[in-house]
Amino acid sequence: MAAEVGLAAFSSIVSEGVKSLFKPIIRQISYVFKYQSYIDGLKDQVKQLEHKRERVEIPVHQATQQGDEIYKDVADWLNSVKEFTQGAAKSITDDEDRAKKFCFKGSCPNLISRYKLSRQAAKAAEAAASLVGKGNFSNVSHRPTPKLAEHIQVKDFEAFDSRMKVFQDVMEALRDDKLNIIGVHGMGGVGKTTIVKQVAKQVMEENLFDKVVMAEVTQTPDHHKIQNKLAFDLGMEFGLNENEFQRAERLHERLKKEKQLLIILDNIWTKLELDKFGIPTGDVAEKDRKDDQRRCTIILTSRKQDLLRIDMNSQKNFQIDALPPKEALQLFEEIVGDSTKISAFQSTANEIVERCGGLPVALSTVANALKTKELDFWKDALNQLRRSDAREIHGMQANVYTSIKLSYDFLESEEAKSLFRLCGLYSEGYVIQVSNLLRYGVGWRLFENVYTSEEARSRVHRLIDNLKSSCLLLDGDAKDEVKMHDVTHVVAVSIAAEKRMFNIPNVADLEKKMEETIRKDPIAISLPQRNIQELPERLQCPNLQLFLLFRKGNGPMQISDLFFEGTEELKVLSLTRIPFSSLPSSLGRLINLQTLCLDWCQLEDVAAIGQLKKLEILSFRYSDIKQLPLEIGQLTGLQLLDLSNCK
Structure with a gap:
């Protein structure tokens, strides 16, 4: 009995051994006689792969349109799929007809071609199945962490002696780790924003801080807007239902993670409770700094020195004055760009520059308005700047109002003037969406001889370029946005009210x-x-x-x-x-x-x-x-x- 059991076991072992011995041989034979099955299997796997690729490509395209970055493994997978479907898989299916041909004058199939093709199809099907399995991505993209130094534009910064002195003083203050709050003050239009933007750019280039974030505050601070801008610069997002306090807490925790952090709050008008925004200050910031050598430094800009020194407790303040006469004339001449014209109109140019009071915003608007004009226009501009009844608005000097109004008056089309007045209906300091200007302008019939949406869009972009070239509008943070300098905005509101x-x-x-x-x-x-x-x-x-x-x-x-x-x-x-x-x-x-x-x-x-x-x-x-x-x-x-x- 024991012998029978042993014999059965031995037979089983021999049987399995024989099977394993002949399995590769059977597979090789199947390549010849089941070649169509292998080809069909490959086609099925390629079809599944195409479906999976479509499911990945659609969110990838949408993410790319939004400016998000695609994960490297997703991009690599798509490239592998493309190479496979256009390479090995296509080559095998193209050769299918060749394997179907008969040899010996049609008396028997071409067994060698079938064998080779079947074997290739089997391996390709396995590769396709592997690619299908690897194409399961929960997310295909991520929002890129913004780099302030890359998207910040400081095209109005001029390396004049008066500006370089303030710039270098602020940079020196930033190197002093005992200073937490630094103030920059000066009248409207003097160039405070330009200076601190240049500082931000230099700080990033020198790696003086690990992170730089910047937001504009304005006369009516909007907590959500400021928090959103700081969060954007940090590469984070808030939930739709988070309230102001939840956002402040999250922002505070995120800011604390940066070891060396510079925060720039531009254009403040009233005392700010920074902790309500989520910005670490006072004892909290000092404790963080002592605990693990963390450092959070804040730059504030304002028109009011006392606001910075008394209300915001800034430890060091720097004043930006109007340009001295020599630098003012140099800026004016650089913008006009025609030395022959300057020489011919020198006396008129000198008085125009004097009337602009050394303010870059006034000098640039007047110079841009006059650079393509002849002497009569220059004389007319000077006469307007001389007017004794030029108004003062919100403490603005009369010559500043007149200089900006002059640039508006010199706009070549009524359409551009209408668009400028329309921009004056926005809140000071807020971005203006070009798409909204388009919709309001079309509905209000501001554009002549425009009959389609595409024509209207082209007209709006041309008018915006016109306003930018006159320094009446500025580039926004995004492609579909523009901004208006706060001094220019005051003038725009006044001009619009006249209409x-x-x-x-x-x-x-x-x-x-x-x-x-x-x-x-x-x-x-x-x-x-x-x-x-x-x-x-x-x-x-x-x-x-x-x-x-x-x-x-x-x-x-x-x-x-x-x-x-x-x-x-x-x-x-x-x-x-x-x-x-x-x-x-x-x-x-x-x-x-x-x-x-x-x-x-x-x-x-x-x-x-x-x-x-x-x-x-x-x-x-x-x-x-x-x-x-x-x-x-x-x-x-x-x-x-x-x-x-x-x-």
Whole structure:
């Protein structure tokens, strides 16, 4: 019995051994007679690989469009897939017909070709399956960590002696690890921002600090905007539902991780509680520094020395003065760029420079306005600068206002002037989106002989270039953005008001201010960056053509059903961050409305838009809207519908 069991075991072992011995031989034979199965297997794997590649390429393309960086392993995988599908796999499938041909005058198959092709197909199928398995990526991209030194532009910095002295003094102060807060002050338009931008660039080039972050504060500090800019420079993002205090805590923890950190807060007007933004200061910063040699240094710029010294406790302050006469004339001549013209107009040029008071912002606007003009224009400009009735606004010197107004007057087209006034309806210090200028300009019919969206876009970009070349607009942080110097903004608001276009400031009694404005028969009203809970019951502006409300925050707000009664001439309406259960019934009376922007809003019933028969541009960007109403089909003239980033 034991012998039988042993024999059975021995037979089993021999059987398995024989199988393993013949398995490679069987596989080799199968390459000849099952070649079509191997080819089909390869084709199936290639098909699966193509599907997987499509699932990866779509988010990769979207990420690239947003400026994100693709992970290296994702890029390498896509390259491997491309090489495989265009190389080995394609070569094998192309050779399939050759393997099907018969030899010996058609009497038998070409066994050698089948064997080679089958074997190649089997190996290629395994490679394809491996690539499919490696193509499972949870994320394909990441937002690149911004490098301030790379995207910061300091094209207005001139290495004049007066500027280099301040620049070198600030750099020397930054090397003193006993200094935590450094102040830079001077009047508006003197070049404070330009100096600190150059400092930031130099600091990064010398690796004096591990990280440099910078944000503009302005007259009405917006905590979210400042926190967002600091977070962007750090390469971090906030959640949509995080409140101001949660954001401050997260930002504080992130800033503490940097061993050597420089924070620049530009253009402050009032005392700031830095800890509310999330910026470590005082005892906290000192404790961090002593504990592990960490260092956080802050540069503040302001027009007010006492604000820096007393309220913000800056330990060292540097004043930037107006350019001395020699440097002012040199800057003017460099911008004009025509030495022959300067020589011919020398006496006129000298007085123009003198009238600009040594302020770079005034010198650059006047020089850019005059550099292509002849003597009569220069003399006319000087006469305007000599005017004794040139106004003073918000403490601005009269000659500064006149110099900027002069550049505006010298704009070659009424369209450029209209666009400049439109920019004056934004809040001081805020970026201006070019796409919004396009939509408002089209709806308001600012552009002549423009019939398509593409033509309008080209016109807007040309006009913006015109305003930039006149130093009336500045480059923004992003491609689709522009900015306006705060001194220029004051002038823009004043010029716009002369044309009955009113930028209503953040006043306590909004209703009273609105009544005063309505009595002036406005054609445009803007309420920029306001914490508004309620508007007047009726607007009642019979000649109003444009109404903009850029609201801060997301709290409750009421707009009366009667609000738009008496505003039937309205052509452009933009309402931001407003919760609507339904649109005001009086909205349907706006029969001339051509641009409607309801961005960052909470929207439920929007059926009323079906009554706006002349509507050409409709935007719901970043809004919470579940579905479009059937009534949208009645908007037969609609040219642009923007649903980007809708929840």
